[in-house]
Amino acid sequence: MLAPILTGAITYLLRNRAAKLFLYIFQVLYAGLAFYVFMTVKQTGPIVWNIGGYTDGLALSLYADSISIFMVLMTAVFYIAFLVYATREQYFRPRFYFLFMVLQGLMMGLFLSSDLFNIFVFLEVSTVVVSILIMINKEKQAIYDGMIYFFVNVIGTAFLLFGIGMLYRTFGLLDIRAINEAMSLLDSPRAVVLPYGMMMVTVSLKTAVTPLFSWLPKAHGTPSAPPVVSAVLSGLYIKSGVYMFIRFNEMFNPVIDMHVFFFWIGFLTSLIGFIMALGQKDIKLILAYHTVSQVGLIMMGINMASEIAFWGAVYHIFNHAIFKSTLFLTAGMIYEEYGTRNVYQIRGLFKRMPWVAVATTFAILGxxxxxxxxxxxxKYMIAHGTYDYTVTLLLNIINLGTTMSFVKYATMLFGKSPKKGAVKSDFYALTACVVMGVASFFTGIFGEGLTQFFFNYEVHVNVDEYIQKGMVYVLMIVAGVAFYNGIIKHGGLITRIGHLELTFNGIITSMAGYFIVLVVYLSLIL
Known part of the structure; x- marks a missing residue:
């Protein structure tokens, strides 16, 4: 947790070329350390470190198990690609990489901390850091979007603080694992309805589920934010919300079961996400709304009450980090070359920027x-979490929506480029994009082995079923092309829907309404 922050501070003070080299060497060694701890957890089980040697449950604790250390390893490795991508960018200066490294340390704290108040502190500080990174180019729209992000998330984390205070009053504990054990001693589950509702408002906001996602396109898709910032926010940082959702629900699991409620929240999130994406023409906003949609799919998998669907959702966290980071990074290169983010004005990527087109294609296929x-x-694992035809239909609707959106996005790859002259080339950025894009393929080919390696969960893909799903995928592509040419391309209602968004007051009102719905629902089922 401290190492990235200290490294960022050192490189900020050095302010020379050696500082960048030091930064790269550190990140590679840091990823190696993360891998070492990952293997230790894999071989010996969870690691608990109690600060000051105090009693477990009362001490400030760091806790590494198979999920948390996987998140740590994923973040450390992806940061290497992000740093390589940004090597020659104008914004890659001491102030930027100090904040960028601080954000990595804060994410590590969110993944490893077992203390609720520490989690609150990490969320608050990371909100400030992310806001500054969004506004770092000091353009008017970026400052507006960054301030919306800041105030919405500060108010959102206040719900978490109140929830933590109520839990502490009830149990006299702040450690997640200790509170989980104490839950079974409650006389009535209703004693924790209010703190659960408050904490879930914060987690749902951070995860960007319906109706609390309006801040995400502003933060992830703001025009002047560096591509690497959009990539780290959509690829990694938003996963901290999903991770906290898993942890907090485990904590309340002895007395509260909300998987049905959040399954439907996940579906609505995914549905609204791809509908909003279909109505966009800015490539960054298309990708931002699809982060909302994919997070909804992950939430569905986590809440299907199925082991294979749960691990499929966790593996999708990893996969989404790969292909969405690739798409945001390539989008940055496309904008720099074409001077526009309008998907209808960008054509001929394969002819003008073939390697960028290859990386983009691999990410789209992913x-x-x-x-x-x-x-x-x-997606195969998530789909196998149910035998209910209704749920299968819902998953297919989401897949169709995703396919339609990226048929639209893929139109950039073909046709005649409106640009003339030499192509701007950044070897480091291109290398990072291609490596990330190719990873979308290899993590699919070796998917069975990787789920076993990462999570100690064996999944066996049935060849006949996989072929059948491949045929369904082809039909989805055909339907996506037909929908694009018949409806989406001509705008109309979908375009008007895509331009709907909540104001600041609307976002805050939706938070309050979401809290009320949660509490009322819990009161009815308990």
Whole structure:
């Protein structure tokens, strides 16, 4: 947790070329350390470190198990690609990489901390850091979007603080694992309805589920934010919300079961996410709304009360980090070359920027679940979490929506480029994009082995079923092309829907309404 922050501070003070080299060497060694701890947890089980040697449950604790250390390893490795991508960018200066490294340390704290108040502190500080990174180019729209993000999330984390205070009053504890054990001693589950509702408002806001997602397109898709900031927010940082959702629900699990409620919240989130994406023409906003949609799919998998669907959702966290980071990074290169983010004005990527087009294509195949690509494995696992035809239909609707959106996005790859002259080339950024894009393929080919390696969970893909899903994928592509040419391309209602968004007051009102719905629902089922 401290190492990235200290490294960022050192490189900020050095302010020379050696500082960048030091930064890269550190990140590689840091990823190696994360891998070492990951293997230790894999071989010996969870690691608990109690600060000051105090009694477990009362001490400030760091806790590494198979999920938390996987999140740590994923973040450390992806940061290497992000740093390589940004090497020659104008914004890659001491102030930027200090904040960028601080954000990594804060994410590590969110993944490893077992103390609720520490989690609150990490969320608050990371909100400030993310806001500054969004506004770092000091453009008017970026400052507006960054301030919306800041105030919405500060108010959102206040719900968490109140919930933590109520839990502390009830149990006299702040450690997640200790509170989980104490839950079974409650006389009535109703004693924790209010703190659960408050904490879930914060987690739902951070995860960007319906109706609390309006801040995300502003933060992730703001025009002047550096591409690497959008990539780390959509690829990694938003997963901290999903991770906290898993942890907090485990904590309340002895007395509260909300998987049905959050399954439907996940579906609505995914549905609204791809509908909003279909109505966009800015490539960053298309990708931002699809982060909302994919998070909804992950929430569905986590809440299907099925082991294979749960691990499929966790694996989709990893897969989404790969292909969405790739798409945001390539989008940055496309905008720099074409001077526009309008998907209808960008054509001929394969002819003008072939390697960027290849990386983009691999990422598109990953997110749409093409056979042999990573999305197909995680979606296969989620789909096998149910035998209910209704749930299967819902998953297919989401897959169709994703396919339609990326048929639209893929139109950039073909046609005649409106740009003339030499192509701007950044070897480091291009290398990072291609490596990330190719990873979408290899993490699909070796998906079975990776789920076993990462989570100690064996999944066996049935060849006949996989072929059948491949045929369904082809039909989805055909339907996506038909919908694009018949409806989406001509705008109309979908475009008007895509331009709907909540104001600041609307977002705050939706938070209050969401809290009320949670509490009322819990009161009815308990």
């Amino acid at each position: 997110i749409t679940g093409a056979p042999f690509f990573n999305g197909s494995i995680s």
